[in-house]
Amino acid sequence: MSASLGYILRIRIYQPQAHYRVPFTHQRRHTYPIPPYSTVIGFLCNVLGIDDQEKEEYRKLRAIKISIAGRFESKTTEYTWFRNLSQSAHVDRFGSIENRSIGGHVEHIGGQSPVSIDVLNDVRLVLHLAHEDKSFLERVRVSLENPVRRLEVLHLGRAEDWIVIEELSRIHDFSDYTSSRVDADFKHFFWIPEKTIPEANDQHSGFQDYEGLFYRLPTFWTVEDYVQTGNRHGRRIFDYMTVKLSDGLLVGKKFLFDKESQLPVFLANFRG
Template sequence: MKGEPVKALRVVLYQPHAHYRLPFTYRRRHSYPIPPYSTVRGFLCNVLNIRGHTLGRDPEANEDFQRLKAAKIGIAGRFETKTTEYMWFRNLGKKQHISRFGSAEGRTMWGVGEHPGGQLPVWVDVLNEVRIVVYLVHEDYAFLERLCEKIQNPSERFYPLYLGRSEDWVVVEDVNKDVSLEFKAKDADFEHFFWVPEKLFLPPGGSFDFTQVEGIFYRVPFFWELREGSRDFRYVLAKLSDGRIKNISFLFDSSFGRKGLPVFLLNPGV
């Protein structure tokens, strides 16, 4: 199916190590192979210096925040290896402290002074040599141009640029605000993971059958807000594709790599 190309902003991010935690895992902390939408949005909020309620700001009053919420976003990525780290997590609750040291005042174990709180052994899955590809489409193209400039020169960022854990810093490898996406069908193994959302953005005349997508169902976090001191997450239904795609049509970036790359854009307005 042919039609007018869709103009997009493409951002390629590199991380030596990364962990995108599945929220329902605890003692063994599993990682998504690519970050969920809420994680990427948080990265972009940092770039745009959008601060939240915890810092005494109302993000809803920020015009860039409203524009970012309306952006269509697609996420793909790959990693080379996965390792599992074994570490101690510390719980500073009073009950856990007493359980470990015997009293609220105790701070020694085997004659050695230690930090307060209890300890819990945890396994953490860590992805190595990670590359994430993010696509953004917006009705206000001037917003994408400004976002492109901020990513290339994040002089107003509030934190160092990271994706996932705060220690998982990123290197911006490439930013291109003039990517043309064509709607087409192409069967191939694209060697990337993709989020394929049920609420998919389609160009005029485009059609898509979510049931034909091969992948694992997830309720993926795409937005959160602070309510009474805790995060209130909103979720969307999506399938996690391992890159082997057939019998469906999609937006396609022919300029990426040797095979090109399918682009599945979450449409938050649907």
């Protein structure tokens, strides 16, 4: 392995429940089986206290490579009501656009819409973060051990999908991870990115060699008009990466292998 590939930090996370929303689903809100890259990147921004895309630390974050693996015990579907702020929904509920009272009680504007939400139970994730700058990974590690810089409660998915850190590894040199062929059912889902580190060669299978469902996943983003408004919650314009979703059955493939976790590592190269 080239020394320029840098260092790797492994993070194990447990979540009692999680929902990683598939964005184009509405009435029935489907979830990915593991979080997309943008969710993990947002989590890192939260951990590191990055609230400004002009900060040097955000530019450092842009150079990160991420591998995401995970599994869950079961999936349930919750039935709930979401607030609908359309004018027609308000009129359907209150009878006129001027009225906000039903049965003598003043209510919130709009109406309500029934929504089904798929929720994963007993989720366990394994994240591998790679970076050329060891000190940056050390900051991530320290910030997870003592999250005093966090912008809000640490979560992955919805705001209520809190996390438990089960393991923070030491910072490994890239050379600690071997290129191997390990035929197994790893019983984890993996995102296999089209652009990866290391790139496909004699020691690593290429993207076309893997089976899996194709997805276009969001990665990094810019906030529209951020320079003028300073509003980090503004409309986000995402970059996307083509990936395959693997169910963990890998045979006849060569990949980066973490001997400690006994899992393959597929590092997405967002600059590739």
